[in-house]
Amino acid sequence: MKKTGKDAYTAKLAKQALEAEMLPEADEFKSMRIMLRTNWTALLGLVLILLIAALALAAPLVTRCDPEAIDLAHMRQPPSAEHWFGTDDLGRDVFSRVVYGGRTSLMIGFVPSLISLILGTTLGLLAGYAGKHVDGLIMRLADIVLAFPSLLLAMVVMYTLGASLLNMFIALSIINWAGTARVVRAQTLSLKEKEFVEAGRSMGVSNAMILLRHIFPNCVPNLIVLFTLDIPGAIMWESSMSFLGVGDPNAASWGLMVSQGKQYAYMCPWVILAPGLAILITVMAFNFLGDGLRDAIDPYMKT
Amino acid sequence: MNSILEIRGLVTSFATDGRKDRAVAVNGVDIDIPRGAIVGLVGESGCGKSVTALSTLGLLPENGRVDAGSAMFGGQDLLKLKDHELRRIRGNRISMIFQEPMTSLNPIMTIGRQVSESIMLHGGVDKATARARAIEMLEKVGIPEAKRRYDSYPHELSGGLRQRVLIGMAMVMQPDLLIADEPTTALDVSIEAQILRLMRDLQRESGTSILLITHNLGVVAELCDSVCVMYAGEVVERADVFTLFRGCAHPYTRGLMAALPRMAMKGQRLYNIPGSVPNLWSMPAGCRFSPRCEFAKESCRQEKPALADLGDGHLCRCLFPLDDVPQHEGDNP
Numbered sequence: 001m002k003k004t005g006k007d008a009y010t011a012k013l014a015k016q017a018l019e020a021e022m023l024p025e026a027d028e029f030k031s032m033r034i035m036l037r038t039n040w041t042a043l044l045g046l047v048l049i050l051l052i053a054a055l056a057l058a059a060p061l062v063t064r065c066d067p068e069a070i071d072l073a074h075m076r077q078p079p080s081a082e083h084w085f086g087t088d089d090l091g092r093d094v095f096s097r098v099v100y101g102g103r104t105s106l107m108i109g110f111v112p113s114l115i116s117l118i119l120g121t122t123l124g125l126l127a128g129y130a131g132k133h134v135d136g137l138i139m140r141l142a143d144i145v146l147a148f149p150s151l152l153l154a155m156v157v158m159y160t161l162g163a164s165l166l167n168m169f170i171a172l173s174i175i176n177w178a179g180t181a182r183v184v185r186a187q188t189l190s191l192k193e194k195e196f197v198e199a200g201r202s203m204g205v206s207n208a209m210i211l212l213r214h215i216f217p218n219c220v221p222n223l224i225v226l227f228t229l230d231i232p233g234a235i236m237w238e239s240s241m242s243f244l245g246v247g248d249p250n251a252a253s254w255g256l257m258v259s260q261g262k263q264y265a266y267m268c269p270w271v272i273l274a275p276g277l278a279i280l281i282t283v284m285a286f287n288f289l290g291d292g293l294r295d296a297i298d299p300y301m302k303t
Numbered sequence: 304m305n306s307i308l309e310i311r312g313l314v315t316s317f318a319t320d321g322r323k324d325r326a327v328a329v330n331g332v333d334i335d336i337p338r339g340a341i342v343g344l345v346g347e348s349g350c351g352k353s354v355t356a357l358s359t360l361g362l363l364p365e366n367g368r369v370d371a372g373s374a375m376f377g378g379q380d381l382l383k384l385k386d387h388e389l390r391r392i393r394g395n396r397i398s399m400i401f402q403e404p405m406t407s408l409n410p411i412m413t414i415g416r417q418v419s420e421s422i423m424l425h426g427g428v429d430k431a432t433a434r435a436r437a438i439e440m441l442e443k444v445g446i447p448e449a450k451r452r453y454d455s456y457p458h459e460l461s462g463g464l465r466q467r468v469l470i471g472m473a474m475v476m477q478p479d480l481l482i483a484d485e486p487t488t489a490l491d492v493s494i495e496a497q498i499l500r501l502m503r504d505l506q507r508e509s510g511t512s513i514l515l516i517t518h519n520l521g522v523v524a525e526l527c528d529s530v531c532v533m534y535a536g537e538v539v540e541r542a543d544v545f546t547l548f549r550g551c552a553h554p555y556t557r558g559l560m561a562a563l564p565r566m567a568m569k570g571q572r573l574y575n576i577p578g579s580v581p582n583l584w585s586m587p588a589g590c591r592f593s594p595r596c597e598f599a600k601e602s603c604r605q606e607k608p609a610l611a612d613l614g615d616g617h618l619c620r621c622l623f624p625l626d627d628v629p630q631h632e633g634d635n636p
Contacts, residue, residue: 131365195407201362202401203394203421203472206387213420214409 032221035296042292048285052278056102065093067100067252076268086270088261097257098274104253105282108165108238112172113230119173120180121216121223127181128188129211139185142178150175154237158246165251168241172234180226184219191215221297228290232283239279254279306375307480307512308359308397310334313372313382315351315358326583328354330536331372333610334514336480341506341513343527343544345520345559349580351536352516356482358382360397361389377479395425398473402485404466408457414468415441415453418475425476436475444471444501463494470501477509484516499526520563524548532556535581535591538610542617552613552624554596590622598623 036043055062065083071091079086085094127138145153157171191197192215200210239255241247247256254275261271313332316325329351336342344352357363359374359381374381376397381389393399401407408417418440419433426433434453441449444467457465466486473481483502487495503526506513515527523530523544530547532540532555540553551557558576578595581587587594593603603622610620 195401195403196409198362199399199401199407199469199472200409201393202360202399204390204392204424205394205420206390213412217411218409220411 032224032293032296035292039292039295041288045285045288045290045292048281049289052102052282052285053106055099056106059096059099059103063093063096063099065096067092067096069093076264076271078268079270085274086268088268088271089264094271094274097252098254098278101252101254101257101275102278102282104165104251105235105238105255105279108168108172108251108253109231109235109282109286112169112176112234113227115169115173116176116180116230117223117227120177121184121219123177124181124184125188125211125216125219128185129192129207129215135185138181142181145174145178146182151237151240154241155244155246158241163246163248165248168238168248168251171241172237175237176230176234180223180230183222183226187219187222188215191218221293225290225294225297228286228293232286232290235279235283235286305337306335307338307377308334308336308514309373309375310355310359311373311375313355313358313374314370315354315363316368316370317364318366318368322584324584325368327370328367328536328583329358332533332536332538334531334538336512336514337528339506339510339512340528341503341515341526343523343530344514344516344533345518345523345530346533347518347580350533352518352533353484355533356399356484356514356516360393360399360482361386362393362399391425394421394473394478395476396478397480397482398476398478400466400469400473400481400483400486402488404462404469404489407469408465410457413454413456414460414465415455418468418472421472422475437471440471440475441468443505444468444474445497446471462490463497466490466494466498467501470498470505474505474509474511478511480512480514481506482514482516485518486515487519487522488517495522502526520559532559535586536583537591537620538618539592539620540618541610542615546615546617550626552617552619553592553621554598554625555592557625558595590620598625 036046069092071087073091074083074087075091076089077083077087077091083093083095085098088094088097123138123142127135154171154175157174158167161167161170192210197210197214200214205214235254238247238253239258242253242255243259243262245259247253247259249256257275258272258279261268261275265272311333313329314327315329316327318325332351332355334342334344334355344355346352354363354367357367358369359376361381361384363369369382372382376392381392384392408414415434415437418437419430422428422433422436423430426436428436438449438453441452446452446464446467452460457468460468466489470486481502486502487498490498499522502513505511515522517523527544529543530541531538532547532551532553534555540547540551540556542551547556548560551560555576558574561574562576564573576595577597581591581594587604589602589604589606590596590599590608593599596603600623606622608620608622610618611624613619613624
């Protein structure tokens with residue numbers, strides 16, 4: 001009897017030991033969520049982004065004037081209760097134009113970043129995993145793209161293909177994919193040496209499945225950060241190009257508005273101030289969020 | 304067919320940056336793994352134990368290459384199979400456990416999915432069946448509350464539990480052969496004992512043969528039926544576990560045994576074999592162990608000894624095999 005009692009006790013101890021072994025550790029998605037609660041600039045960035053996106057989406061509801069309605073009787077009017085941000089040289093309501101322009105600018109931020117994310121990730125994964133000649137080919141291609149000044153390269157593409165929104169997407173994707181590909185390749189190189197990849201191979205998992213189910217998901221936290229920081233970059237490139245006159249003249253983006261308003265900058269500064277501030281706030285918001293996310297997954301920044 | 308795996312004359316070499324000649328890590332290794340037996344593969348770090356195992360499964364890194372030899376498994380030579388044929392064997396009929404339980408699991412996939420991935424890959428069953436079988440396996444390897452733990456991520460588990468999960472993954476298809484590459488090196492001793500017991504219990508239940516790679520002779524004595532001792536890419540001694548521990552014949556094995564800490568030697572300095580493993584590019588002529596061997600004679604440095612049978616299947620690669628003398632008097636065997 002005494003022995004069984006002791007046995008039960010040791011079994012209980014062993015069970016407790018097993019339970020105690022399960023200690024939590026940090027994981028990246030969790031630290032991203034924690035970061036959003038504690039890092040107020042990142043949270044502000046997220047709130048601003050959601051606000052801007054909501055305004056752009058609900059443009060017909062928040063504006064009272066057609067952004068294209070020309071009213072020559074009320075040209076270059078300063079901000080008023082009727083026209084919050086004033087009117088431009090054709091009497092169009094600047095507030096409406098900024099809100100509707102947000103649709104174009106956000107799309108220009110989002111679409112090329114998504115294209116370059118997909119392109120860069122695919123090529124980066126291939127380069128890192130296949131190695132040798134595939135790696136050499138893809139990375140030299142990336143080097144060539146990165147060797148050109150980005151703005152110049154994008155402008156050359158726009159001149160060659162012609163000014164349209166689609167070509168703007170193509171131009172911005174071309175200058176952006178290489179950076180993503182480099183990051184993903186570097187991460188693939190380190191991940192493919194990890195034991196769990198070797199363990200996967202020892203279980204008979206095919207290369208394609210290892211890439212898709214084991215390596216790619218481990219790159220996702222980094223890709224979220226890259227994507228968040230690519231968007232403001234694309235908005236800035238587009239604004240610069242529109243300002244320089246290589247953008248699509250029909251896509252009423254913020255950059256184009258600044259460009260068109262610059263000749264009246266002294267007479268009616270609100271015409272360029274409003275879209276200019278919109279660019280500033282949007283880009284800042286994305287950068288705040290992106291920096292916060294990057295800090296959250298960077299082990300060296302953790303305290 | 305008595306052996307589940309017969310490795311014959313395995314030669315594996317590696318290309319190294321800045322060198323034209325390849326480093327030969329494994330040089331003519333013969334290993335037999337009898338059906339249902341546990342075979343220990345021992346030796347110092349860098350003697351070619353892991354490379355031998357990786358070669359047979361076609362898992363060598365890119366710069367590695369099998370130059371010669373055969374590995375007969377179920378009537379097939381594993382070294383001649385194509386990658387997609389090997390993939391059907393890996394994880395299904397031969398599986399492997401690695402040294403590092405902390406990093407051998409994908410950190411962002413639940414442990415249950417990692418176990419059922421293997422079942423779905425080889426078993427051809429649907430998700431629900433795979434899940435049920437995975438939970439059953441997790442219970443079998445001693446994961447408490449397996450049903451709840453199925454959805455745990457690796458970081459929520461300790462090293463011991465992770466190694467249990469890895470053993471579960473390896474054993475779930477009831478393979479014919481399990482290659483365990485230092486499965487307990489990263490664990491502390493009490494967990495090590497638990498894991499070894501688990502492996503032995505599973506082995507008895509399923510009849511799986513095990514190739515246990517280790518540098519721990521204590522683990523070998525505990526678990527194995529027979530032992531291969533490797534030195535500098537060669538098998539230097541092979542015997543069943545009782546013969547070896549009763550009286551090993553190779554000076555290297557004797558050195559390894561003498562280097563084991565013992566209660567009877569409390570307070571004394573621990574023995575170590577002088578020198579270190581030779582460089583792969585400048586192997587000594589003659590016996591590869593001769594520069595470190597305290598019994599080496601002139602002929603040892605010139606003549607390369609063959610793996611000779613000392614009787615009863617006790618093989619030894621030495622010109623002057625040691626007699627069966629108990630090495631540590633007053634010690635319990």
